Amino acid sequence: MVETLAPRAETAPFLEAAAALLGAKGFTTDPDAISPWLTDWRQRFTGRALGMASPATTDEVAGLVRLCAAHNVPIVPQGGNSGMSGGATPDETGHAVVLSLRRMNAIRSVDTATRSATCEAGVILQVLHEAAEAKGLRFPLSLGGKGSATVGGLISTNAGGTQVLRHGSMRALVLGLEAVMPDGTVFNQLVPLKKDNRGFDLKQLLIGSEGTLGVVTAATLKLEPAVAAREVLWAGTQSLPQARELLLLAERLAGQALEGFEVMPQHSLDAVRDYLPGARQPLAEDHAWHVLIEMVADADGAERLPDLAQRVLEEAFEAGLIEDATMAANETQAEAFWNLRESIAPAERALxxxxxxxxxxxxxxxxxxxxxxxxxxxxxxxxxxxxxxxxxxxxxxxxxxxxxxxxxxxxxxxxxxxxxxxxxxxxxxxxxxxxxxxxGIGQLKRDELARLGDPVALSILRHVKQALDPQGLMNPGKLI
The missing domain is CATH 3.30.70.2740 (Alpha-Beta Plaits)
Known part of the structure; x- marks a missing residue:
């Protein structure tokens, strides 16, 4: 159990008010309940907290934020606690409240006509994938932590993943946003508009702000037609410049069908083989660099996809860009290829x-x-x-x-x-x-951003932060 600080006498009124507002399910000071959420996923940072709030609605979030503002209590928003930069971990003072969005996990709608989904911040990425697939659609962002990462966390850090090549990061996939601002007011722009020139795009200001400007509570997200066919290729090449030439060739031949293009050195693949029981190298021989390529098509292009993938490999061989290659024979093998790529980080850590x-x-x-x-x-x-x-x-x-x-x-x-x-x-x-x-920057890279960031850009960030959060209560010590 992580040691917690005894509440300060002046915090008693806040604790009583928070408990009354959110109830037993929504607010706790129990050290055993809070402890698992005080250390970041990479176990680099461990903090303390005054309590943990778990609101169930946007109104409850707004009420809590107003309460924190009245009592000068810092807020640390948290989703799945799977971030890589310590952005959702409180500091060691024990003065902040961890604001968990995990109870706000409703998918409010999946609209096949507009190809969009409106969901709350606590929805887990894997659950969103499954809800979209049930309607013949997909959310085109995936990453290794899809079983724990939440929509709110992905938005707050402007997450990327393996499909950015075609679909972009979260910035490109958020059509509308709902957030509670530092004064407890609710910014509601969930309804997307193709054209809207009423000043700044405020939702983009909140995307990637890591909870320092407000608390994301819901979002309307862009969906794509379900994949009707995919081809997953694995190739070996002599150098990274050759892999770059292979990428350009694949982009020229495959166009929008090209969805993923990942590179890894032989050392990383060896580490994964040692780490994963039964893991097999896709190619017979070692290669300086390995390339994982994914091409997809909807129903209209499904029939042509195998020939397109084959053409990419044939022209790559003819151009001397690859030494060997294989195509996944089925979905099981395709997933096995991707599992090799997604296991690199834990395999390297195990070394x-x-x-x-x-x-x-x-x-x-x-x-x-x-x-x-x-x-x-x-x-x-x-x-x-x-x-x-x-x-x-x-x-x-x-x-x-x-x-x-x-x-x-x-x-x-x-x-x-x-x-x-x-x-x-x-x-x-x-x-x-x-x-x-x-x-994201979180607390891991905060000082480095201050040291290396463009002074003009940093000045703008600080002015925006001061304007929206003059008390400095929103996720203090992170980003800026």
């Missing part, structure tokens, strides 16, 4: 201490960045292993530097690990990239 970076550079520069960064870091930090993998189509690199064998985790992460991360961020910034591609 021992590492610093992991979610970064991006301009798409066309990603191969050159990885080819320069890997030997540079391994040479400068003897005994380490640098590994880059990820979404080649959108320039998102998951760049891990694995510690030498036998080091003490805590001391290495606090010393060399921290210095390595700082150098990675310096290099990314010099290449015109971003220190956070899809996982």
């Amino acid at each position: 021992g201490p590492a610093v992991q970076h979610d970064i991006s550079v301009p798409v066309e520069k990603m191969p050159a960045f990885v080819e320069e960064a890997v030997p540079q870091f391994e040479a400068q930090w003897p005994g380490t292993r640098a590994v880059g993998f990820g979404h080649l189509g959108d320039g998102n690199i998951h760049f891990h530097v694995i510690a030498p064998q036998g080091v003490d985790r805590a001391s290495w992460e606090a010393g060399d690990g921290k210095a390595i991360s700082r150098q990675v961020h310096d290099m990314v910034t010099a290449w015109g990239g971003s220190i956070s591609a899809e996982h």
Whole structure:
């Protein structure tokens, strides 16, 4: 059990009012109930909390936010607690309330005519996928944590995933938004309009703000027709520049059918094979780089898809871009291919201490960045292993530097690990990239954003924060 602070005397009126507002199911100060939600998913941050609120409706969220504003109590919104940057973890003071949105898990509607779904913030991504599929539609965003990640968390961090190449991140998929603002008022723009020029696009201001400007309570999301056919390909290539050329060829031939394009070095695949019982390498031989390609079609294009996939491979072989390749024979094999890709992060973690970076550079520069960064870091930090993998189509690199064998985790992460991360961020910034591609800033990268961010952009962020949250109660210590 995580130790909790005894409530301050001046907080007693707030605690009584919160309990009266939300009831026994909606508010607790029980340390055993709160404890599991005080540590982030990566176990880098552990905080304390005054209590945990679990409202069931938007009105209850609004009432709680007004109550917090009246008593000057900070709020830390939380969804599935599966974030990668500590953005949903309270600090160690114990002054904040964790605001869990998990009880707000209703899918209000799935509209086949408009191809949209309106759902509450606590809806789990996998549940949304299943609801859309039941209506012959799909929500085109997926990631490894789909069984725990919630809609509200995905919106608040502007999550990406494996289908950004075709469909974009959450910013592109949110048609409408409902949120409770820091003063307890409700911003309601759930009804989407194709054209709306009434000033700023306020929902976009809230998307990616990590709970620092308001609490997302519901959203209207874009759906796509269900996939009628898909082809999943696995190819081996000699270099990342060749993989980039393969991407360009696939984009030219497949167009909108190309939905996923992932790259991983042999080291990452070896780690997964050691980590997953029974995991098999799709190709007979090792290759410097492996490429996972997914192509999909709706009912109109399903019949032509196998020939299209075959053409991509044939032209890639003729151009000398790949050494070997295979196509998944069925859905079971296709899922097995994707499971290899989605297991890289936990497999790398199982190797021992590492610093992991979610970064991006301009798409066309990603191969050159990885080819320069890997030997540079391994040479400068003897005994380490640098590994880059990820979404080649959108320039998102998951760049891990694995510690030498036998080091003490805590001391290495606090010393060399921290210095390595700082150098990675310096290099990314010099290449015109971003220190956070899809996982958010949270508290993990807050200081680095302040150090490396554009001063004008940071000034605007701070002015917006001050204007909307003058008391500084919304997720303090995160992002800015």
